[in-house]
Amino acid sequence: MKAWQIGARGAGGDGLAGLRLSERPDPAAGPGEVLVRVIAAGLNYRDLMVLRGLYGSDLPEDRVPLSDGVGVVEEVGAGVSNLVPGDRVIAPHFLTWTGETDYAFAVFAQDVGVTADGWLAERLVLPAAAVLRVPAEIDDDTAASLAVVGATVWHAMVAFGGAARGSLVLTQGTGGVALFALQLGKALGATVAITSSSDAKLERARAMGADWTVNYRARPDWAAALLEQTGGRGADVVVDTLGFAMLGETARATAVNGRIATVGALSGSPRDTASASQGEIIAKNLTIKGIASGSGSMLEQALAVVASAGLRMEIARKFAFEEAPAAFRHLDSGQHMGKVLVRVSG
DSSP: OEEEEOOSTTTTTTSGGGOEEEEOOOOOOOTTEEEEEEEEEEEOHHHHHHHTTOSSSSOOTTOOOOSEEEEEEEEEOTTOOSOOTTOEEEOOSBTTOOSTTOOOGGGGGGBBTTTBOOSSBSEEEEEGGGOEEOOTTSOHHHHHTTHHHHHHHIIIIIIITOOOTTOEEEEESSSHHHHHHHHHHHHTTOEEEEEESOHHHHHHHHHTTOSEEEETTTOSSHHHHHHHHHTSOOEEEEEEOSOGGGHHHHHHTEEEEEEEEEOOOTTSOTTOOOOSOHHHHHHTTOEEEEOOOOOHHHHHHHHHHHHHHTOOOOEEEEEEGGGHHHHHHHHHHTOOSSEEEEEOOO
16 A cells, blocks of 8 residues: 655654655554545644654654544454444544543553554554544545544533533634634534634634634734623633743633633744733633643544534645645645645545
């Protein structure tokens, strides 16, 4: 089969020069496993970090990247009874984190696209216990880009944040996490505010249902701008993709007793220290939680809402399998809105 490999990490300065297309033997399903023919794979920012040597250590050059994808079961191994050939499936990228309370550092040892081979191949072997069947109501493009953002956003916004009908949810930027938070929040009956540096992207976000929008480039005091629109009401739940470099502004946009789920650091680096004052955090009685993606059960719950609400992931662009390096470059450009996909087969 054909598979893309990460190659030498950091190659070419941006890591993308290391990517190479290879031929390798067709895999087979062992006991407790399923063999999946890949239909499509989705890109996330962490996939760029893998190529640049910023995520995961001591990875082999033949590691297959990408943590998101959808495929069809071709073969089941001995002892597998929950799946049959023909089932369309996805899987959480932390393969051993199944229940909501099962998180431990050990989950990083089986991280799809990092410490385990990922979806950018014609076929992939997965543990059957981790695999989730995709409801017929969900199209391939949505399924291919759902695992990482679905588990992450459900953990941040629902399992931790408790977002429900009547909540005010704030999501930042117009990447995959932010847009899925917008869609899921609206499906749950929440009011959703979103920020971006682009008026054009904010206009599209409003078309997707955003109730409040703020251009943080036009208004660097974007928390004040949001409070002006909401009549002084802060966010009950924040899906924080900006990180600690902007935590002070995020805290100012958050309501008393609000919950901030921090999932990324687009405004700086994960090594940044918090810009918020402890006094404001204490005075507002805020709760801040780090979100390391989510469990299989969280993804399953998100999958059910996506199916029942008829949600469709915003897709920025699709590339052919042979164009995988161009897909990474498009993601790296930052010009996209929504998910970038690679179509593998079918």
